[in-house]
Amino acid sequence: MKKKAEGVKLHNSGRNLPAALKKIGLKIRNYVLDTEEVLPGQKIRWKRVFGLSALVAFLFALPAIVTNIIFDWIPMFDGIIKAFCYVDSRGNSYFVGLQNFKNVFSDPILYKSIGNMLFFFVFNLLLMFPTIICTVVMFRMKSAKVQYVYRVLLCLPMVVPSLVFTLLWIFVFGYNFGVLTDLAERLFGHRYNFLGDPKLIKWTILFTGIPWVTSNNVLIYIGGLNGISESVWDAAKMDGVGPIRKFFSLELPLIVGQFKLVLIGVLGASITSYSTQLLYYNAAVHDSIMTPGLLMYYKAFPLTTVPSDYGYSYALGLILFVVSLFLSLLTLKFVKSSD
Amino acid sequence: MKKLRRILTTVLASAFALSMFAVGACSGSGSKKELVVMTWHGPYDSTQYYQGYKYLEEEYEKLHKDVDVVLRSEPDAQYTQILDTGFSGGTAPDIILMKSAQRSTYLSDLLDLTPYFLEKSAYSDSDRWIDDFIGGMSSFKLENSGSEAEAKLGYMFVPFDSNPNFAEEMMFVFNKKQVAAAGLDPEDTPETYEEFFVWMETLSEDFPNGRIAGNTDVGTKLSHITFEFGNHYYDSFFDAKYSEADVSDALFWDKAYIVLTYSQNGFEEELDAKGLQVPVSGAPMATDSTPYNDAMMEFARQYLAQYREGWISTNDTDAALLFTRGDVPVYTATANTYDTLLSDIEAQGGDKFNAGEDAVGLFPVPYMDADTLDYAVEKGWITQAQADSAEPWIAGKYSSVTGGQFDFGFTINKKVAENEEKLDLAIDFMQFATSKSVQEEYVIKANSISPIDGVRIPESVSKFSSPEPEDGYVTQMIGGYSLEWGQGPDDNWTVTVYNYLCGDNKYGYKNATELITAITDPLWYGDILQLSAYKDAMDTKQAEYDATTDEAMKEIKALELKIATYRYELYKNYYYEKTGPLTPLA
Known part of the structure; x- marks a missing residue:
């Protein structure tokens, strides 16, 4: 639904910007937020900006700002610049224009890795639903106490780092002593090499997420459901809405805002993912496990004695960033929440 | 009044924060003289080297109460990055454990230890410090770096835990x-x-x-076989004089670089962009005819x-x-x-x-x-x-993995020489660490071997070595380098080789030569200097030789000059100015 507030002046904070820039900025904002609303003017009170209170507040914020600049912004801008440079082993950079991008796009391994990335991408999207279903089931529990217990139980694993979980699964799937490998042998009479078979490795990685319920996301969804007025559920009850219809017509549409937030995270993580693949990597599964993120990592920190190709990694990193940003913007634009 | 109080509070808070920074920044300094020693061995490694270094640290501090030896352990995987940033930013440690390849890369940042080796050690009776080491001068490499313009030759490191005739092996x-x-x-x-x-x-x-029972490491397993082939194979590409006994080891890596990068495919543009000389013409990699x-x-x-x-x-x-x-x-x-x-x-x-x-x-x-x-x-x-x-x-x-010479050890950051007192301290610490009495205890603490003449190899280590043949070990086995210096279509040579050997010949190689040719890659061309740099190095060596009067030094300078001359000739005749394929001579 488009909103329009007529006769309201343009945002005053943008008054000093060139008109064209101001117009573009406003257009992007309105496009992303799907609105034509113009914010009411706000006069900047310069005395407050440079006042004593502001200075004290600034001093408190200073460590965060400095660390942000040093550890986030400088590396990010440095990465963007170096995507256009050849970087030697001593860190010296030579401008090479688009050569790194040419190298990336002419590399056959990139296209293999995109195929693998799409596999994980599609399944990561599908595997968002067990979390939603789990949340809805939990939300529908009548007893607040039981609901609380389940919520706590669900959050308990959050104290274990995900790396430990992955290593645990690698142990479970191990060829020699893995419990699931032994079980599979008893059931099917064949010892499967879950970690070393290129045909199985992607499924093995997917399986390690079982039951595919993410505690953080459950909390996000449940927060959304809790925010909905009781009158909605009462009305549904009076109308005799069944559990399935209630899910598709009410619960799901009403948490689309939260879904969008989680979706953006999943998109970014799927496109740039490499850490799980890195843990499962071995020479036998190279082709099946290589993602653009892992390719970026190995170009910068090769497994063998070949020299690092930092320029390639910077360029690929920038490409992944742009793709991820583009998809996130599309999500913001096209995945719409219900009021 | 209220405003004034707030101003004062803010000023005091800022002053407090600043003083905390200052205290933090200065906490490392004191009246003691500090010497930072960096290694890749840590207290929780499977090895005991750290315990050995700790022993050296404690014993030295006992002897020199005014010295604080700071042992810094950095993971092997991050070592190169730390050295890169350290040398670029002027924050590299004083004494650094380095491998051969690292020394080549950072040669211009390291102190030439030759004059100190030729002096008497404060902890030994020998006339020259270098004579305390097994094999004396002949066991030390004159560094033959191909990566720095000055192509300096000298003794650049002090071994603490290696033996030129003994390598601890798998x-x-x-x-x-x-x-x-x-x-x-x-x-x-x-x-x-x-x-x-x-x-x-x-x-x-x-x-x-x-x-x-084996782990996932493909490279080490293959090296057990590949380094059984290629005995002095690189020598066959070059005139016999470059394989003479006194220069063979020093020129080994130059020959390897030429053979393994002899193809200009794909990097002319980069050399051009950097304004560097491009070798004459493209040709197949020199490894495509390897007979084994x-x-x-x-x-x-x-x-x-x-x-x-x-x-x-x-x-x-x-x-x-x-x-x-x-x-x-x-x-x-x-x-x-x-x-x-x-x-x-x-x-x-x-x-x-x-x-x-x-x-x-x-x-x-x-x-x-x-x-x-x-x-x-x-x-x-x-x-x-x-x-x-x-x-x-x-x-x-x-x-022999060692090749009869010391291969790795501790180097001194060239910046240390800017402070004479610190330089003396660094040299003194090195001489202390390599004194016979200290080494006798050190090898036990570190479960290691000693570079010092007369120090016994601990029994726990001595059984981990191949028995030396009567006529000596064979050296310069190079069969694995064609693979290990390459990359291949999978971006990782171990993947391509593993798939080929385990029956998944997805690239359809007709034979092993095709496989190896596909993997061999002129990736390391960037380490080869411009021809003018080799010429300059040769001229410098000539001038140094002419200016040297000391007999012992004259001997070293003569050899340095010979090596510099041969190196220049190698790159000129077999790399920069050669046309057509590089093939073994008859």
């Missing part, structure tokens, strides 16, 4: 009970690969799924087949467990992992092992000889023609 450990049960004599262990394969064949009856490739790769295939099924995805812990539980009769170990292995066998092995010291036996990685080639022909692994072609280039006896 050994095969075997279960004596299982080997005896298979009908083999546990006291008569394999020396050649023929004997090794006979052992494996015999054991295969009891262990059809694999005889050796087929035999080498077939042996590699047979060797990998001896490892227990599923090794490619088996981690270190599981591989060790397979052996200590008695599931697999053979495993590999080093001196540092051996004790843990023995205690694990005691805990997990049960009746699958003999009791006590008779539980396991050891033998070094075998060597390739003519009989092994005949055996392979007999088994149908290779053809007679492939065997004949490979025979001149096989090891024929145990090879």
Whole structure:
């Protein structure tokens, strides 16, 4: 639904910007937020900006700002610049224009890795639903106490780092002593090499997420459901809405805002993912496990004695960033929440 | 008034924060003289080197109460990055443990230790410090870096824990009970690969799924075979004078660089962009005619087949467990992992092992000889023609990892020389650490070997070495470099080779030469200097030689000049100005 507030002046904070820039900025904002609303003017009170209170507040914020600049912004801008440079082993950079991008796009391994990335991408999207279903089931529990217990139980694993979980699964799937490998042998009479078979490795990685319920996301969804007025559920009850219809017509549409937030995270993580693949990597599964993120990592920190190709990694990193940003913007634009 | 109080509060808060910063920044300084020593060994490593360095630190501080030796451990994986940033930003430590390749890269940042080696040590009776070391001057490399413009030659490092005639190696450990049960004599262990394969064949009856427990590391396994081939093969591309005894070792890597990067495919643009000289013309890689490739790769295939099924995805812990539980009769170990292995066998092995010291036996990685080639022909692994072609280039006896010279050790940051007091301290610490009395205790603490003449090798280490042949070890085995310096279509040569050897020849290579040609890549061309730099180095050496009057130094300078001249000639005639393919001479 488009909103329009007529006769309201343009945002005053943008008054000093060139008109064209101001117009573009406003257009992007309105496009992303799907609105034509113009914010009411706000006069900047310069005395407050440079006042004593502001200075004290600034001093408190200073460590965060400095660390942000040093550890986030400088590396990010440095990465963007170096995507256009050849970087030697001593860190010296030579401008090479688009050569790194040419190298990336002419590399056959990139296209293999995109195929693998799409596999994980599609399944990561599908595997968002067990979390939603789990949340809805939990939300529908009548007893607040039981609901609380389940919520706590669900959050308990959050104290274990995900790396430990992955290593645990690698142990479970191990060829020699893995419990699931032994079980599979008893059931099917064949010892499967879950970690070393290129045909199985992607499924093995997917399986390690079982039951595919993410505690953080459950909390996000449940927060959304809790925010909905009781009158909605009462009305549904009076109308005799069944559990399935209630899910598709009410619960799901009403948490689309939260879904969008989680979706953006999943998109970014799927496109740039490499850490799980890195843990499962071995020479036998190279082709099946290589993602653009892992390719970026190995170009910068090769497994063998070949020299690092930092320029390639910077360029690929920038490409992944742009793709991820583009998809996130599309999500913001096209995945719409219900009021 | 209220406003004033707020201003004062803010000023005081800022002053407090600043003073905290200042205290933090200065906390490291004090009245003591500080010496920072950086190594890649840490307190929780499987090795005991850190404990050895700790001993050196404590003993030196006991002797010099005004000195604070700071031991800094950095992970091996991040070492290069730390050195890069340290030298670029002027924050590199004073004394740094470095490998040969690292020294080449950072040569211009390191202090030439030659004058100090030629002086008397404060902790020895010898006339020159260098004479305290096993083999004296001849055991030290004159650094032959190909990466810095000045191409300086000198003694650049002090070994603390290596021996030019002894290398601690990976050994095969075997279960004596299982080997005896298979009908083999546990006291008569394999020396050649023929004997090794006979052992494996015999054991295969009891262990059809694999005889050796191995982890996911492909490169190390292949190196056991590939470095049994290519004995002085690079020499065949160059005039015989470049292989003379006094220059052969010094020019070895130059020859390797030329052979392994002799192709300008793909990097002309980059050289051009940097305004650098581009070699004359493109040509095939010099490795595409290597005569031993087929035999080498077939042996590699047979060797990998001896490892227990599923090794490619088996981690270190599981591989060790397979052996200590008695599931697999053979495993590999080093001196540092051996004790843990023995205690694990005691805990997990049960009746699958003999009791006590008779539980396991050891033998070094075998060597390739003519009989092994005949055996392979007999088994149908290779053809007679492939065997004949490979025979001149096989090891024929145990090879030495050390090559008769020290390879790695501690360097001094050149910046230290800006402070005379600190320089004296750094040299004094190095001389202390390499004194005989300190080394005798050090080797035990570090479970290591000593570079100092007369210091005994601890028994726990001495068994982890191939026995030296009567006429000495074979050196300069280069068969593995064509692969290890390359990349291949999978961006990782171990992947391409693993797939090829394990039956997934997805790129359709007709033979091993095609595979190796596809992997070999002129990736390291960036380490080759401009020809003018080699010329400058030669001229500098000539001037230094002319200016030297001291007899001992004159000898060194003469050799430096010879090496610099030969190096210039090599790059001029065989790299920059050569046209057409680089092939072995008749």
